[in-house]
Amino acid sequence: CQLPEVSYHRLGQHFTPALLLWHPIYALFSGPVTLLVLQISIITISGLILYRLARQYLNPQHSTLIALGFYCANTVIGPSLANFHDLCQVPLFTFSLFLSFEKRRWWAYWLFAVLLLLVREDTGIVLFSIGTYWMVSRRNVRVGLVTCVMALGYVLILTNVVMPLFSEDISRRFMIEQFAPYVDGNEASTLDVIWGLLTHPGQLVWDFFTPIDRTLKYLAAHWLPLLFIPAISPSAWVLNAFPLLKLFIRDDSTALAVNLRYALTLVPGFFYGAILWWAAHPQAFNRWVRRVWIGSLGLAVIFTLTSNPNRALSFVVPDSVQPRVYISPARQWQHVAVIRDFMDQISPQASVSTTTHIAPHLSSRREILRFPALKLQNDAGKEVFVQFVLVDLWQLQQYQSVFLDDRDRLRQMVPVLDQWIAHKHYGLIGCKDGVVFLRKRAETDPEALREWQQFRQGLEPILAKS
Incomplete structure (x- = not known):
């Protein structure tokens, strides 16, 4: 068994240069508490940007409910109450990218596109799905095409050329662990995985829909604070098409855990998709819908609290009722x-x-x-x-x-x-x-x-x- 090496290069495991943005803060206030405060701050700012994004289409009251949905979502609260992780940056950069697109500030759009790519080697999948939406919706085919080429090219070059320079983890460990049914041998590249997906359509469809109960529960956790609007929003499905595919076919029991960091990669697409649906159906928003929506927000908070995400709320919520496990x-x-x-x-x-x-x-x-x-x-x-x-x-x-x-x-x-x-x-x-x-x-x-x-x-x- 190989010993852990102090000189191990983590960039061969996850390529996360965007974290350098926050290094000056950590350099001034080194410690785990700084990282927890930083993570909560990033998520909080993301919600404020989401409100501004919603205001591009909706009135203040409607936009407030969208923002509250973000802060009440189990898929946001859960990952935020975990140890500091790189994917907490995804909502911040993605909402900023959407807002830049709406305002036609192209320098900002491309800046946040680059920052999103730098979060992690697999966030290019999120950007690729966004580019696909721009093309499919015909909102800006040229920008969508460039976005897709940029995202796909970055992921392929990074995972096949750059990351192997640091270590062989990406090919010998992660690709095999997460996509074993689609590849052969003891190592695989992203190109091998893509080819495996294309040549195993039956396995792909099976993995996408099963286990059906966990899949539906996972999607419901995302949709509940948005009154299940993303379920009927074509935009939401296209925006999250490839991130959903990646999560659903992963050979990993934690992929569909709403309290883990992976859930944050889907949050921007579902919320932006909900905003676009409401913008196209303004007559659907009335007093009765508003009351039901507020009730769904309350349910989302209750489900989050009772699930005790990452056991971060054990000081107020029992870890178990039968048998009773609670430490004051x-x-x-x-x-x-x-x-x-x-x-x-x-x-x-x-x-x-x-x-x-x-x-x-x-x-x-x-x-x-x-x-x-x-x-x-x-x-x-x-x-x-x-x-x-x-x-x-x-x-x-x-x-x-x-x-x-x-x-x-x-x-x-x-x-x-x-x-x-x-x-x-x-x-x-x-x-x-x-x-x-x-x-x-x-x-x-x-x-x-x-x-x-x-x-x-x-x-x-x-x-x-x-």
Whole structure:
């Protein structure tokens, strides 16, 4: 198994130069909180631009409902409450591109087209669909054609020429993982995938519509805050034709998760399509429709809150009713204090392996791994073990009765900790409230060892379950 390399070039995995736009902000205020605030700010500004876009066709009251639909959408709130991700920029650049097109400000249109391409290697699919709409609708065939050529050319050159210069992930990992039914062998290019789609029409149609229940639920989550207007808007379907195709045929169980970042790639097309439909049917908007729309906005918010997107609302919403799993804010805050006490003992340059939810708070360092990984290849090319290990088993213990992934992680991590503590390669220097803290080549603290043994004993019923 190949070790994680500190010198690994992520641009071979995802090509995301647009993030450099926000680098000055992060340079001034380095830290995970900055990224969360930045993401929410980008989404908030996107909604304001959407309002201006709606005002090109609709009255203030109608435009306000469109903007509220954006802020109430599960497909917007969910991804916004996740860790910072590159696709949060898609609504901002796409709504700005639409607004520039409406105002015939071509310099701005092409600027935002380029920025949209720079978000990620696959956002060219979004731009290609937009160009297709300009041509199909005859609104501006020339601009549409140039947009399509620009988007397709960028995606093909980037994924087949540029990204392989950094690593082989795009051909040996992502294309195979996501489009396995359409390609043969252990690696594939985007051209291979396109050819596979064209030569497997039956598989393509099957994957597009199945599983039908998840597909309909996913689309309903997008349409609910817009009163299901995108479902009957031809513009919305064309604007999202290729992004929908990409999502529906992916061999990935997370592709249709409304709380994950991929959902944001469809949001601009559905909202712009709804605006265009209302502009063509102004007589359909009346007092009764407005009341029903407000009700659908309320439902969208309720569904979002009860789904607890990315478990970001666990401080107010139970993670499960039966069995009941809820941890009060006071108890969570008490637990956080323990984690922070251990984190303060790790120097900013020290290498560390930790559990997923702690990683963002320690991410501003060169060498960091997700536990149970402990070994990496440093900048000198040497294989080394991390200096510190910080593992929160308490959280996994609390949620394992509901989330099978947490139970599996717990069962995986405990034996690893047992092994390293017993071999004395790592010394147990702290254990409190289910948080385990180890340091390489340190002496094990007797009190910490007693705490660990007591906590470990309480995990036995969970570890013993089949």
